[in-house]
Amino acid sequence: MTLRFLTWNIKTGGSGGRLDAALDLLRRERPDILALQELRGFPGGRMRDVARALNMTPFLARSVLGQPVAVLVRPPLRIVSWSALWWRLHHAAAVVVTPTAAGPVTVVSTHLNPFSPSRRRREARRLVARCRAAPGPVLIAGDLNSLDPGTDHAERLARLPEHYRRRHLGPDGAADTRAIAEFAAGGLTDLWQVAGEGDGLTVPTTAGGGGEFSAAGMRLDYVLATAPIAAAVTRVRVIRGAEAEYASDHYPLVVELDL
Template sequence: MGLTVMTYNIKNGGRGGRLDAIARIIKEQRPDVLALQELQHHHRHGGRLIRLLAEATGARAFLSRSRLGGQPVAVLVSEPATVISARHLRRPFHHAAGEVTVRTDAGPLTVIGTHLYPFSGARRLWEARWLASRADSRRMVLLMGDLNSLDPWTDHTERIRALPAHHRSRHLRSGGEVDTRAVRALADAGFVDLYRRAGTTGPDHTVPTTHGNGGEFSRMRLDYILGTEPVARLVRSCRVVRGGDTESASDHYPVVAELDLSVTS
């Protein structure tokens, strides 16, 4: 047995009849812990939409709302995992961040789900630095979500060139340098990119999907599963899920990692 974790930006709450496809994708991957982003309207009417999605996928949902008009995020935990604690991270994120700790056979695992600022690298770095403070080399901590940031280990020249001109400023600093500061700040704090640690090969982009209308993207990896070293040592695999419903259910592909852990009740 292992622990399956997944992150997925479902684009504007799954509007337009996409929630059924999103639920199918989640059920196919069977994550023990799932981080969701862009949960537009899921906090309304007593949280009806996130409750329906949680029920459809057999999970408990812990929703975190934005204080600044952005979209909520959530961490969902499936049975038989025992949730030790859950809380909203009370920082002025444009979107939001939430933290859930579950019991495993190797001790508590803290999972942070978040969605960083899309439009400004400086603001994104600001938010990343708040999250970097959650890195603790003595603890198992996962950070999952849409970080809206390119990584500092890759040559992104062609990806930037392929972007529509009016979207390039999201990923460039004032001098024209590619802005990778958010992921770099998290890495410097001790968060390890599980995709790289697992040695995954092949296409790595998480946006855009084939039919998701992601016109602001150009085959970029913006969605990450990061972990402190005690987690990174346990990664078996990490992959971008493609094909089937994922090509149209969102403009982002989900990312899934398998860890050499088991949840306990």
């Protein structure tokens, strides 16, 4: 069984006429499982309309402080259980379980705090605890607003204005990578490190905004998974060109799985 998984922050619900462009890209890519973030205005009719346009089944998690997130699956995949996490999350997390040929998989779409490294770390800890309670393989994806350990981020951060650079600095003044480190400590593998192609940079796009990101590019969107999923990865790529350049300030990230 092969599965295509796609995660994408579509920037404030695709406002300003960008949603049609995002849908064109998603129809062309035809993901089997889709994680979306920044779904402003989606609760209610818009979520249903988007799911219908993509021929997918959605679950949307509302947010108290930020914006909703969602997971969608394409038939014959189905959602057999679902829950929304929002307590102590700046945005939210949508958690669904979908049966696959390899057994039930828990899929999480989330969007971590964009402003505070320490709060991102706490959010990561909460999501890791949620994953430990899952009965089978887990996949967490979304805009994690976080830098990865093992990469030298100094040059990119130096290009950011001070008020944006502070969003990515730890207590010691160095690049803060603690959120991604929390996921790793919880047994989740960064799938880009397994089968990533190219540079992996997901922000900013060329025509979608993103002044808070380094002009040299940053990798802020991730797909993380427990060992059974990590072992099934065949390809990870960032979609660039065409609608991806202006439909959002983030590029979509796609993972191919052979379960």
